[in-house]
Amino acid sequence: MFTDRTKIYIQSGKGGDGHVSFRRELYVPNGGPDGGNGGKGGDVIFVIDEGLNTLSDFRYNKKYSAENGSEGGKRRSTGKDGKDLILKVPEGTVVYDDETGKLIADMSGDNKGCVILKGGRGGRGNMNFATSVMQAPQYAQPGQEAQKLYIRLELKCIADVGLVGFPNAGKSSFLAACTRARPKIANYPFTTINPNLGVAYPSDGESFVIADIPGLIEGASQGVGLGFDFLRHIERTRVLIHMVDISGIDERDPVESIIQINEELKNYDESLLSRPQVIACNKTDLLPQDERDSCLANITKNFPEYKVFGISAATGEGLVQLIDHIKNELDKLPKGKVTFEPEIDINSLFDKPDEPIFTRQDTKDPHTFYVEGSGVDKMLGYTNLESEKGFLFFQEFMEKNGIIKKLKAMGMTEGDTVKVGEYLDFEYFDGQDELVTEEQIQEDDE
Ligand SMILES: Nc1nc2c(ncn2[C@@H]2O[C@H](COP(=O)(O)OP(=O)(O)OP(=O)(O)O)[C@@H](O)[C@H]2O)c(=O)[nH]1
Ligand SMILES: [Mg+2]
Structure with missing residues (x-):
């Protein structure tokens, strides 16, 4: 799948x-x-x-x-x-x-x-x-x-051109006719359920990639139908081909359809509408010449901002002209792929604020006390306790945060053990109100 x-x-x-x-x-x-x-x-x-x-x-x-x-x-x-x-x-x-x-x-x-x-x-x-x-x-x-x-x-998807339109407009037929892609084509809505990519070769110049997505319907941008999930596949495209069925067999008015689909594009992502768009009026083979001409004229009149092409994915009519025109449009745009910039510095997600410092007495041994919290661990991480300066800093830290006071209030007396963070043990000496390491005690004894 x-x-x-x-x-x-x-x-x-x-x-x-x-x-x-x-x-x-x-x-x-x-x-x-x-x-x-x-x-x-x-x-x-x-x-x-x-x-x-x-x-x-x-x-x-x-x-x-x-x-x-x-x-x-x-x-x-x-x-x-x-x-x-x-x-x-x-x-x-x-x-x-x-x-x-x-x-x-x-x-x-x-x-x-x-x-x-x-x-x-x-x-x-x-x-x-x-x-x-x-x-x-x-x-x-x-x-x-x-x-x-x-x-x-x-x-x-990475594609230069996106195909949009109502279901059954003939998007997949168009992709199959212009590229070597072989998407499923059938006369029912939502035949396409995954995006298809195909490479088109214009008469002149480099090839480009076209993405065919499932048909959009009204409400697609709100998640109706399959469209919403797949609109993301045209986010990177630089030119849109708007495919519309002008044969009248789907009983949709072509002008209305174009307005509706553009409304969905706008609701999904406004910038999609500012991309160059070409209207491909498909299934011309099903209309007599005069009807087809008046239909194309009507669409051209209603959408003066877009170039309008009459095509038939079935007979191949107009396909070369459309592909060459798209190539021209692409060449006018700055080269390079559409990419997205990060919105967040990943490291900021892990800069958690320090937990409050927490003191407690051992439940079994009344002469052992604990000082805990990520703030304590952090301080120990950057303090070299063996240097005189570091040790002084540590004492100040304990003082400033009122830790000795708290421990004394809990009943700490001379000779009790204080475990700071995960790894540090000290023995408390009353009177001086300071902590002394075991090694210093040993040295003093000597
Ligand atoms: N006569 C004629 N029939 C066409 C033409 N293009 C497509 N069809 C038919 O229209 C029906 C729908 O074509 P598809 O290419 O599957 O349409 P689609 O836009 O991909 O549809 P979804 O994938 O459902 O969104 C199929 O039965 C095609 O054979 C055309 O130019 N002329
Ligand atoms: Mg399709």
Whole structure:
């Protein structure tokens, strides 16, 4: 089945955690810290695959994750980087953030591939944290979190020319007559249920691509019929061929039809109406010469802004002239494909505000307290506690946020353990109102 729209979940790899370990050597009782850094998490990358023309590959599998980075190891060994996840899509695929509906990336034109989600960076192992102040750091930095996102993929065909009109107007017949495409053709509305592409060769110059979409009906822009879902396939086209049946067999007034279809185009996307449009009055073979002439004259009078052609997809009448005219119109326009600009910086989606700082007492051990929240983790991430400056900064942070006060109010007394974030343990000393690391206690004892 043809799929041109789907929602999937993607996730980059988490960064590997930094490692905590100490050198063990014969005759060296207290080796220095040698825990290595974690590996980087894998990215989620989209690339264009020229061989694809639908999003059917995404129909069944809805979840995609890149590999996590591995944890750092002993003896300063760095964890392995997680493998990137490469997702292949057809050219013309547009990636949207599902929640906001904003455009993240248009996989077309010069954009042959791009990173949509970045893997987390690896955490630093404790080998980075040894200083003269602290010889045996007991913690390492955690790896950065993975990025997670629900996205919507939409294929918007890459074509130079779009065919629009009511069902049964003869759009597919026209495509079949002018190109080597073989779409289904039949005398009932909505014969076409997927867009068809065909390459047309004008008498002179380069070929161009025509997109045939299902017939539009009144209300198409609001989702009536099949039209709405497929109007996106003409968004990238630069010239429109408006196909209208003038034989009278569908009992629609041609002038009324043209107005109605243009109304639907305008409701869907106003810019569609400002594109060069050519009216192709089809099925001339079914009308006597005089009727056909008066009909064409009437349409020309009503739509002076458009060029009007009488054609027959059945006999081939007027097709060469129409194709050559379209080629001329295309040549007048600036070269290049219609592409869409991102409406959102993907990274801004992951800049979450810090959680409030949260303090609590251990439920079983009244002498252990916790200080938690992403704000704390972030602070620890950029603070080197082993440097004097870093340690001072940390103390100020605890002070400024009223954390010591809160802990004391909860019953913290001298000698109690305070666990900050995921990795840091301190012992509280009353009187000085400050925290001292275990190593400093040891040093003081000596
Ligand atoms: N006599 C005659 N019949 C035509 C001509 N063009 C198309 N038809 C017939 O009109 C009917 C509809 O043609 P299609 O090409 O399927 O029309 P369509 O616009 O693609 O219709 P949908 O896909 O339903 O939107 C078919 O029975 C065709 O054989 C023409 O120039 N002359
Ligand atoms: Mg058709």
